[in-house]
Amino acid sequence: xxxxxxxxxxxxxxxxxxxxxxxxxxxxxxxxxxxxxxxxxxxxxxxxxxxxxxxxxxxxxxxxxxxxxxxxxxxxxxxxxxxxxxxxxxxx
Amino acid sequence: xxxxxxxxxxxxxxxxxxxxxxxxxxxxxxxxxxxxxxxxxxxxxxxxxxxxxxxxxxxxxxxxxxxxxxxxxxxxxxxxxxxxxxxxxxxxxxxxxxxxxxxxxxxxxxxxxxxxxxxxxxxxxxxxxxxxxxx
Numbered sequence: 407x408x409x410x411x412x413x414x415x416x417x418x419x420x421x422x423x424x425x426x427x428x429x430x431x432x433x434x435x436x437x438x439x440x441x442x443x444x445x446x447x448x449x450x451x452x453x454x455x456x457x458x459x460x461x462x463x464x465x466x467x468x469x470x471x472x473x474x475x476x477x478x479x480x481x482x483x484x485x486x487x488x489x490x491x492x493x494x495x496x497x498x
Numbered sequence: 499x500x501x502x503x504x505x506x507x508x509x510x511x512x513x514x515x516x517x518x519x520x521x522x523x524x525x526x527x528x529x530x531x532x533x534x535x536x537x538x539x540x541x542x543x544x545x546x547x548x549x550x551x552x553x554x555x556x557x558x559x560x561x562x563x564x565x566x567x568x569x570x571x572x573x574x575x576x577x578x579x580x581x582x583x584x585x586x587x588x589x590x591x592x593x594x595x596x597x598x599x600x601x602x603x604x605x606x607x608x609x610x611x612x613x614x615x616x617x618x619x620x621x622x623x624x625x626x627x628x629x630x631x632x633x
Contacts, residue, residue, distance in 0.1 A: 415614065415617050416617070418613065418614060419611075419613075419614040419617060422610065422613050422614065423610055423611075426609070426610035427610070465613075465616065466613060468588060469612050469613040469614075469615060470613075471590065472588075472589060472590060472591060472592065472612050472615065473590070473591040473592070474591065474592040474606075474607060474608060474609045474611075474612050475592075475608060475609065476608060476609050477558070477560075477608050477609075478558075478559050478560065478561070478562075478606055478607070478608050480558075480559040480562070481555070481556055481557060481558055481559060482504055482506050482517065482554040482555055482556070482557045482559055483554055483555045484553075484554045484555045485519065485545045485548075485554075486545070487545055487546075488544050488545060489544065489545045490541075490542065490543070490544050490545075491542065492502075492538050492539070492542050493502065493504070493517070493519045493545075493548075493554065494502075494504060494559050494562065497558070
């Protein structure tokens, strides 16, 4: 994977997370940040090979067919050294 | 052994990071798939080492990777097995559970991370490998 493809993946992640958190959108405080991410993604896109672009598209399409909960019902817990229980539990 | 990495976010500061934990089962070995009694909900073993970016408790878990393998398994073997199984078996939903040889994997994440699930899995695995490497 080239640097451009890696950067594209990371920028995609930031964009999707920002949108999921409702931080982006026209007129929002995050609008400029969203525009910047899109611009940088565009730069990376044109640096990527055709095969990398196809792969990025394929993975995005693949993810649309996968379901997951909106949030995991889990919080972490402190485990002392030698402790014998898992470091997360179902949220109260 | 049981190794796990969590992406967590603090509900108070908003700090986000990945914490990883390495438990030992104490020389308990197996040849085929991990036996039911080695599953983390039944017996995670005892905590041997950890790597904490956002101190527990009370952080919300956004994603996690659980690995069960015989004690002393090199990280590269785990990485190879997980890469192999995820290239063959793309899940229809999360959490996903995979068994490969002597290893068991469980990967869960929230909906917002699904479009980048492969990247997230890689990050969590890197953190698991790092905590094993330090042990």
